[in-house]
Amino acid sequence: MSAVHELAPGAASRAGGLAHQRIATAVMIAFFALAPLVAYPVFLMKVMCFALFACAFNLLIGYGGLLSFGHAMFLGTAGYASAHAAKVWGFPPELAILFGTACSALLGLVTGLLAIRRQGIYFAMITLALAQMVYFFYLQAPFTGGEDGIQAVPRGKLFGALDLNNVWAMYSLVFAVFVGGFLLIHRAVHSPFGQVLKAIRENEPRALSLGYDVNRYKLLAYVLSATLAGLAGATKVLVFELASLTDVHWTMSGEVVLMVLLGGLGTVFGPVVGALIIISMENYLAQIGSWVTVVQGVIFVICVLTFRRGVIGELGRLIGKPL
């Protein structure tokens, strides 16, 4: 699996980088806390949801060394589940989000059990196949509304008290979810579990020979990644009050790969920066929507050919500390 080592060139490996990372985390939190005063809050909420999605994806590929080409299925599943719960069953928002996340976790477990035994390109292809099955299921299932999606999803009152129709209340929720998810990932990566994962990525036979149940660890990473992607999806649906097919389409899986690649595979902040750049670009180009795919493609090509470390990866290299 040495080839995968090249896929995550900027991975954090030295304890000395932690102080820098704490500063960077504080900067990131401050940015998202203050930005809504100047920028459109709904846009920022979208960025945060996608940043969480990208971080979850990065957990799998940057630290686990597994490229999943079907991560959209988790974003979308949680979205549909949470939308249905909120609209049809009348769940309050916190339960709807939890329900959506739980559904994604379950899907992650099932698909993970099926996919984890294969590696590299075969793993990517299995995840793609499974995601396509999920997509076509949602296309047909009546509860998703097909092309229409689930519309008019009520935001409700958080814990029965905080009316999420107020944009600041909603923003605080999304902010809390994002920071919570981010810190959870950070904790997982810097724990013994994270170390074993790193060992598996760098030299799987060695880890196996040392007695670690490699498949169990990979599955755990996969389910964790799926759960957090689901959390992002469930929250996003409440922000936009809409769950649609776009979230389960394979191009969404491609987008998250792009975000993480651009930001920096295997870096801590790369996915966040990648998500920020891509969403901003889409927003900026929205009036001329048809150019978005071209620009995305160009970024992909440039990143793969000459910019493999990504924005944060290069930044980390410049300052000599991993980010």
Added chain:
Amino acid sequence: MFSKRSLFAAVSLAFAASAAHAQISDGVVKIGVLSDMSSLYSDIGGGGSTVAARMAIADFPTKGLKVELLSADHLNKPDVGSSIARQWYDVDKVDAIVDVPTSSVALAINQITREKGKAFLVSGAASSDLTGKACSPNTIHWTYDTWMLANGTGNAIVKTGGDSWYFITADYAFGLALERDTEAVVLKNGGKVLGKVRHPLNAQDFSSFLLQAQASKAKIIGLANAGGDTTNAIKQAAEFGIVKGGQSLAGMLVFLSDVHGLGLDKAQGLIFTETFYWDLNDQTRAFAKRFAAANSGKYPTMVQAGVYSAITHYLKAVTALKGDDGTKVIAKMKELPTDDPLFGKGTVRIDGRALHPAYLVEVKKPSESKGPYDYYKIRATIPADQAFRPLNDGGCSLVK
């Protein structure tokens, strides 16, 4: 955050005699044309809708009213459309959104517009739910809807002997609404529906659906879809010898641009219902010439004409109200009768349905066409009060 202009306007209005609480927000009336600019329905609405909007604003005697126009592409996706709408309403202070073909997007915009108290003038979307169970005090549905199409076309076809139907339906709000409304008409007139098949939006290959339709031996194959889906289905039906085999195709929603794309040799004999045709009278002809000059020679479809008409009436209501608060303007638009060179005189009902006559048209044979876009023969005119669903049948909560 008041600009000087609106402060001045407010002050001067306060000195005026009439109800002075209304005021133009930010001093500008901003209208956003949200349409499908690059995909399935781009020829039906798209850039042409923006052209029509511009013409409507230019033609309206503004008398000091400042009007700005924005436009964007919703890519036929509800999430893209609703994002743009939110941004337009929250950040760009857009007062009214116009057009929006694709019913799934329109339903999403309908919801957001209601939440934000703005105005939504639908010309492109078809679902009759917009004036039915999804009706809203902030939305007016112009041009056409699935009920009108089903009744106009469905009635006409069943009465001439097409009493067994098979549906090929686009699998989203519009297609399903169209299928439902047409099925109701067919059954009411004593016909039978032998089967239905759903296809995803923008399907390329209709061969297996057409084969099923052929196997059903239904006399009429109803195409409950629009745009590229309809034209593809018609082309491939010709390939499979459907019409030669004795079955007829009923395009439930066909536009001028579709006929243009198909060509008269493939489209001849198609019967359907529209509410606007450029060759109806001198006024429509004059409009069409000006429109074509600004739209690369393409003549206006009924959706684009609807955009013109809706904006004209909107501006009339804004001027009368001296304000652009969405809910109030829509209420005013329902009070005032409509009158424009394209649709003539009409009214807007309490459920948001704009009423104007509909025309049953038949596509000419190639030999009968004498000039560019000379495609239709008008078979019948359905008066405004019969063309659309009766007020009490829609299940709209605004109807008491």
Added chain:
Amino acid sequence: MTEIFGIPTQALFGQLLIGLINGSFYALLSLGLAVIFGLLNIINFTHGAQYMMGAFCAYFLMTKLGIGYWWALVITPLAVGIIGMVIERLMLARLYKLDHLYGLLLTFGLALIIQGLFRNEYGTSGIPYAMPQELSGGRNLGFMFLPNYRAWVILASIVMCLATWFVIERTQLGSYLRAATENPALVQAFGINVPRMITLTYGFGVALAAFAGVMAAPIYQVNPLMGADLIIVVFAVVVIGGMGSIMGSIVTGFALGMIEGLTKVFYPEASNTVIFIIMAIVLMIKPAGLFGTQR
């Protein structure tokens, strides 16, 4: 009307035939992909976009140069193939030393660029391409009416597939290609220009995609996104057939087309999913594919 499992035989045979026609496209497209992956270990995500370029090239030849369908069948694969070779030389060649997944990401990015550019220019409604006179019309087979063109598709596809298989597996050129990808250093030592072989192979795979595009133009509407959703299905076909096996892809392509057709009759809701279900099963049991060998 006789019935099998409650479905009239007429409908069954009709859908099977449609399935066979769709299978021909799957086989043709997966052939190019299998050649590229089998011999070069590159996952060519651009394949769908190159298929689309083939269709557009035929359209341009017709409208700008007045060159008809039959010539387009020859010129288009050459033209698009050359473009493919340029892509390979300039970009793909740099990635051979890295993980294969980078190749996938690069070709994915290229696909986005190509499709985006065409969509900017031409929208997505589809541009009509006239069916060649010689192939229009059809014959009534009793259980269905078969358009002549669709029969031609099956024929051309089978011929092309067998010809390709023959060249790769049974000729000297083919053996050079296979050797060059198994052990480039050794083959290079024999004096064979390996990089050029690789470029030519990629170009050939792309040319096959473009050929499929020309075949599709008269019936499937030429539009910029015609390859986008097809590419995923084609990947499934290649994976099921075995990522290195030419014959595997051909057989699987036709077989899957027919299975999809059958599903449309008995359980239409699953017709889109059945291919992926099979793919997932095959990947779990025999990841190398039905006809492939583990790499």
